[in-house]
Amino acid sequence: MAASPFAAVPLTPAGHFRVNAHAATFHLLAHLQELAAAGALDLDETFARHPFLTGYLDGMCPYLPKDLHWAQGPAWWAENLRAWERAATVHLPLAALDATGLGLRERHALVLAGLVEEDSRFGSVFAEIQRPIEPRRPTLQTLAAILGDDVDPWSVHAALTSRGLVETVIGGGPRSEDVVTVPAELWAVLRGTPQEQPLPWGEVLDRDELDGAEDLLVPDGLRHQVDALVSRLGASGGRGAPRAVLVRGAHGSGRRRVLGALARGLGRGALFVDADHLDDARWARLGALCTALGALPVVRYALLPGQAVAVPAVPGLVGVLGLAVGSEGGLTGRVAEAAIRLDVPRPGPRERRAHWLAHLPRVREDDLDGVVDRHLLPGGQIRRAARRAREIADLDGRGDVVAGDVGRACAELGRERLDVLAQRLDPPGGTTRLVCDEASELQLLALELRCRHRERVLGTVGPGFGGTTGTGVRALLTGPSGTGKTLACRLLAAQLGMDLYRVDLAAVIDKYVGETEKNLHRILSAAEELDVVLLVDEGDSLLGNRTEVRSANDRFANLETNYLLQRLETYQGIVLVTTNAAEGIDPAFQRRMDVVLTLVEPGPMQRWELWQLHLPADHRVSPGHLDEVAARAEMTGGQIRNAAMQATFLALDDGHVVDDRLLDLAVAVEYGKAGAVSPFQRTLGEQRRRRSEAFLEALP
Numbered sequence: 099m100a101a102s103p104f105a106a107v108p109l110t111p112a113g114h115f116r117v118n119a120h121a122a123t124f125h126l127l128a129h130l131q132e133l134a135a136a137g138a139l140d141l142d143e144t145f146a147r148h149p150f151l152t153g154y155l156d157g158m159c160p161y162l163p164k165d166l167h168w169a170q171g172p173a174w175w176a177e178n179l180r181a182w183e184r185a186a187t188v189h190l191p192l193a194a195l196d197a198t199g200l201g202l203r204e205r206h207a208l209v210l211a212g213l214v215e216e217d218s219r220f221g222s223v224f225a226e227i228q229r230p231i232e233p234r235r236p237t238l239q240t241l242a243a244i245l246g247d248d249v250d251p252w253s254v255h256a257a258l259t260s261r262g263l264v265e266t267v268i269g270g271g272p273r274s275e276d277v278v279t280v281p282a283e284l285w286a287v288l289r290g291t292p293q294e295q296p297l298p299w300g301e302v303l304d305r306d307e308l309d310g311a312e313d314l315l316v317p318d319g320l321r322h323q324v325d326a327l328v329s330r331l332g333a334s335g336g337r338g339a340p341r342a343v344l345v346r347g348a349h350g351s352g353r354r355r356v357l358g359a360l361a362r363g364l365g366r367g368a369l370f371v372d373a374d375h376l377d378d379a380r381w382a383r384l385g386a387l388c389t390a391l392g393a394l395p396v397v398r399y400a401l402l403p404g405q406a407v408a409v410p411a412v413p414g415l416v417g418v419l420g421l422a423v424g425s426e427g428g429l430t431g432r433v434a435e436a437a438i439r440l441d442v443p444r445p446g447p448r449e450r451r452a453h454w455l456a457h458l459p460r461v462r463e464d465d466l467d468g469v470v471d472r473h474l475l476p477g478g479q480i481r482r483a484a485r486r487a488r489e490i491a492d493l494d495g496r497g498d499v500v501a502g503d504v505g506r507a508c509a510e511l512g513r514e515r516l517d518v519l520a521q522r523l524d525p526p527g528g529t530t531r532l533v534c535d536e537a538s539e540l541q542l543l544a545l546e547l548r549c550r551h552r553e554r555v556l557g558t559v560g561p562g563f564g565g566t567t568g569t570g571v572r573a574l575l576t577g578p579s580g581t582g583k584t585l586a587c588r589l590l591a592a593q594l595g596m597d598l599y600r601v602d603l604a605a606v607i608d609k610y611v612g613e614t615e616k617n618l619h620r621i622l623s624a625a626e627e628l629d630v631v632l633l634v635d636e637g638d639s640l641l642g643n644r645t646e647v648r649s650a651n652d653r654f655a656n657l658e659t660n661y662l663l664q665r666l667e668t669y670q671g672i673v674l675v676t677t678n679a680a681e682g683i684d685p686a687f688q689r690r691m692d693v694v695l696t697l698v699e700p701g702p703m704q705r706w707e708l709w710q711l712h713l714p715a716d717h718r719v720s721p722g723h724l725d726e727v728a729a730r731a732e733m734t735g736g737q738i739r740n741a742a743m744q745a746t747f748l749a750l751d752d753g754h755v756v757d758d759r760l761l762d763l764a765v766a767v768e769y770g771k772a773g774a775v776s777p778f779q780r781t782l783g784e785q786r787r788r789r790s791e792a793f794l795e796a797l798p
């Protein structure tokens with residue numbers, strides 16, 4: 099076999115593009131030649147006016163046979179280009195478009211349309227041959243004429259636009275005088291110069307940068323599914339094959355890695371993009387871009403519950419479209435509906451251990467056990483948390499990451515994601531405890547155990563549970579104000595060693611329709627992913643009885659309640675709701691709660707304990723008096739806390755310690771707040787007198 103005329107050109111994307119640019123230019127020159135033959139222009143003069151054309155001609159001379167006639171050119175180029183391309187060992191963007199059914203002539207048209215970007219001097223040539231309208235870009239008609247007498251402008255146009263390869267600039271004249279341009283992003287890929295990141299709105303990874311199926315830290319079943327899909331899609335060579343693969347899973351669960359592994363298995367790179375970044379124009383060229391890049395497009399959607407979004411067709415795409423969606427919402431349209439579906443489950447302890455080990459190879463075994471058990475994070479979050487934990491250890495000058503670093507790292511990640519809509523509550527101090535009756539204590543213990551073993555229980559429950567259990571724990575704490583509901587939640591989170599976030603209802607509830615759900619959605623998803631305890635404190639406003647719809651406002655309030663009802667069912671984290679108006683809570687909520695727990699007002703014994711807990715250590719309240727106050731002043735924990743604080747202030751002011759008298763005063767203040775009279779009423783008289791005496795003494 100004779101050597102290719104292009105043998106001296108490296109068969110790389112850039113080299114291949116250069117030869118194609120020459121081929122397209124040859125067709126343009128041949129067209130000028132024809133025009134000259136028809137007497138429409140003088141070839142010598144044209145070359146004299148555009149001397150750069152001679153340069154191009156000289157550039158292609160080394161390949162062209164000496165005796166090649168202009169009219170034989172197209173056939174010669176077709177034969178030799180094709181033969182040369184067949185020897186390619188690398189991905190050639192322009193040649194890759196052939197798989198979309200694009201013919202060589204249309205490829206020349208595409209390159210001709212883009213040549214102006216390459217060398218603006220071509221603009222002057224186009225202007226000249228397109229008189230009298232003189233656009234500096236080729237019109238459809240010109241492109242067709244360059245490709246041959248028999249070429250229909252509309253078929254060229256259809257071939258290019260239907261694959262998203264060109265955009266038509268409508269000029270207002272006859273349609274065949276519209277000019278076409280190649281989108282800049284696509285042109286940059288086609289010309290084959292390596293670029294770090296070719297697209298500002300998506301991330302392109304080469305095949306080598308993607309994980310293979312064997313590297314995925316997912317259950318074996320899913321890995322096998324990916325392998326099977328690779329064989330199926332690889333073997334069917336496109337015909338009759340599914341056009342999309344839809345992967346469902348939580349944010350951070352590794353959906354995109356799974357699709358990346360599929361791409362790698364198919365010998366491709368991947369283009370990752372968020373659906374929010376794709377407008378109509380980008381959707382239109384997504385397929386062509388990915389085909390040219392040799393990448394599998396992976397579009398990630400963030401949908402709300404009940405939201406349905408249509409996936410547009412992706413013209414110009416060879417192979418499958420990857421779709422990544424969360425556990426909510428759905429995709430519609432022909433492409434999505436025919437998609438093959440995969441589910442990425444939340445990682446179990448085995449996968450989590452593998453994730454942590456992959457990112458924290460030197461963590462101690464018992465630290466690792468604790469970390470795996472304590473943070474039920476998806477893979478993506480583990481990666482992020484591990485990176486942060488390594489930084490924390492580095493900053494402390496330690497080489498090894500310990501469990502505490504991971505805890506801090508998770509807390510930081512939580513703060514970053516949740517801070518706008520929720521507020522982190524610090525764990526209560528070491529000696530703080532909840533004073534309550536035995537029944538409540540038992541209930542609280544049951545709740546704690548439920549939270550602690552929420553994952554382990556999955557494999558243990560009886561068959562009657564079917565597949566209905568998850569790792570979610572939903573608890574409702576009711577009881578009068580000041581009985582310690584919020585405190586109980588803080589203690590619970592501390593005992594579990596988890597971070598606690600209180601939903602900022604003022605920030606979440608929005609007067610605009612749909613916004614509250616969106617905010618709730620964001621917060622619940624983030625809390626679920628980061629595995630923090632979520633506290634909906636005084637949640638009455640969200641969980642109120644669904645009202646009869648009398649006004650539009652009622653309907654929206656109901657929508658929010660409905661949303662929360664629906665979302666809580668699938669919630670995989672721990673959520674604690676408190677209210678002091680249990681009767682106001684929608685019964686549907688009560689039913690969905692795993693634990694409903696009531697804190698009652700404390701009795702005399704508990705009040706005594708509460709006083710002990712809140713009075714300063716050096717108080718001098720006589721034991722008999724404290725017994726009496728505890729017995730007779732029917733206060734809640736919250737009120738006792740306030741009174742103890744008040745007494746401490748009074749003592750500070752007085753230069754004394756808390757004694758019977760100051761305690762009585764403080765109790766009176768607390769009763770006064772509620773508009774009641776304390777059984778231990780004393781006057782302020784003595785306090786005032788002493789104060790003015792001290793003042794007078796201080797005078798010079």
Ligand SMILES: Nc1ncnc2c1ncn2[C@@H]1O[C@H](COP(=O)(O)OP(=O)(O)OP(=O)(O)O)[C@@H](O)[C@H]1O
Pocket residue numbers: 531532533534577578579580581582583584585586676677678708711734735736737739
């Ligand atoms: N049972 C209790 N044991 C210990 N301390 C308590 C108890 N109840 C209340 N306290 C004290 O009162 C403070 C306030 O209680 P907390 O905020 O938990 O009450 P709450 O039930 O959430 O009230 P509200 O319904 O008004 O929000 C606590 O920080 C704690 O100091």
Ligand SMILES: [Mg+2]
Pocket residue numbers: 583584585635636676
């Ligand atoms: Mg509270």
